[in-house]
Amino acid sequence: MDEIDQTIVNLLRTDGRTSYAELARRVGLTAPSVQDRVTKLEKSGIITGYTALIDAEAIGLGITALIGIIPDNAADHHDICERLRAIPQIESCYFLAGVECYQLKVRVPKMGDLERLIHRVGAIPGVAQTRTTITLSTKWEDRPQPVPFELAD
Amino acid sequence: MDEIDQTIVNLLRTDGRTSYAELARRVGLTAPSVQDRVTKLEKSGIITGYTALIDAEAIGLGITALIGIIPDNAADHHDICERLRAIPQIESCYFLAGVECYQLKVRVPKMGDLERLIHRVGAIPGVAQTRTTITLSTKWEDRPQPVPFELAD
DNA sequence: CTCGACAAGTGGACGAGATCGACCAGACGA
DNA sequence: TCGTCTGGTCGATCTCGTCCACTTGTCGAG
Incomplete structure (x- = not known):
């Protein structure tokens, strides 16, 4: 969990549907490596899922x-x-x-x-x-x- | 807001990153029409956003x-x-x-x-x-x- | 009954994104 | 010095997202 991971997590919390390509542009990496990081964040239990926010x-x-x-x-x-x-x-x-x-x-x-x-x-x-x-x-x-x-x- | 919209909302709440193509398969429509429905759900304020769930x-x-x-x-x-x-x-x-x-x-x-x-x-x-x-x-x-x-x- | 308007879908085309495998560079320990 | 591991890039390929033209069904007006 370094600074790049933090940025990715913050971006995904703000918009959970941000594409890997977009994340990659924001953090200055390529899409595959971002995808790799996200997969690791999911496997390690830091990211537990994604959800749509609904007006109850x-x-x-x-x-x-x-x-x-x-x-x-x-x-x-x-x-x-x-x-x-x-x-x-x-x-x-x-x-x-x-x-x-x-x-x-x-x-x-x-x-x-x-x-x-x-x-x-x-x-x-x-x-x-x-x-x-x-x-x-x-x-x-x-x-x-x-x-x-x-x-x- | 019909039954299909409800299914879409439920699917997106379960996994906010589900692709339009996947949603389309689940509800028996094509991707463009699902996208159209989702856009309307967002514009009408039913879906207010998407977020990654994080282990605090x-x-x-x-x-x-x-x-x-x-x-x-x-x-x-x-x-x-x-x-x-x-x-x-x-x-x-x-x-x-x-x-x-x-x-x-x-x-x-x-x-x-x-x-x-x-x-x-x-x-x-x-x-x-x-x-x-x-x-x-x-x-x-x-x-x-x-x-x-x-x-x- | 017919017509036009409108809402909601479909299908095709094309550019963008996702994903995979091969390869590369630096860190580290034997 | 040499494997090996980690984390990255690059390019190929397949899928997805998105736009647009066309179709279908509904409904009210004439």
Whole structure:
């Protein structure tokens, strides 16, 4: 992971469909060597994939909410995690240091869907309590910050 | 936005670098017409961009935290928002219904960076209090849920 | 019913990009 | 000094992206 790799990663975060030829021009190499570097970045797990960014509202997911989970003492975290993973509406799941030991980011089309979702999460064994906060607006999301300085490979 | 558009969106969310030719094969159209559809999806704001997914730890952003902001009564939200936007470490910013009216997701290399960041956010005029939670692990993040049913265009 | 307009696809042509193998240069250790 | 390894270039070839002309189907107006 040298400076050129960082530039490539930054370019691909800005536009994930940039062609190898274009990347090559930007970093001053040829297309095959850039392709080689990108392949290595993918294999080593630094680049984990590519995705199109979608306006959630435009595809009918107009409601975003954050759900905090307070577990009970007997909670089997591995089990909770698997059950959460099975719920497609949960887009992100963080394990936190605090009383609310999980936070979920969920997206649903309608309020009714959110209500059902909360009940479903609350019914998972080991979940003592949930606390839901509706997001009124998403100011921004998943903004890529440039890859920083010195990195171990 | 018909069924074919939905398939295209789902395919591009799964792999944002899928070629038009490949998309065309998957949906049973020719490449030019798929390209035409994708262009329209981009212009209409449904697809807002493409990005490479990066393992944050691998690029030196080993620490993720959630910061809640409690504003004071005199808070100028537009100003707060702009000042938050100027901080690159804030990857996401949600405006919430609740006492904590913003939640930030931030990523930094080291604890010291997080401390500085918290001070910087706390110093913004209109911010009465902040509450930071460290994430111990990210179970998953930004998992695309398939585009659902009936959609207005 | 016919006509024209429009939206959405198709097919072909051509330039650009992706990809592969062969080759090259510098770094490094035996 | 000599292999060997890494990371690069170059050129050939195949695929892809993109433009344009043409076709088809739908629909409302006359």
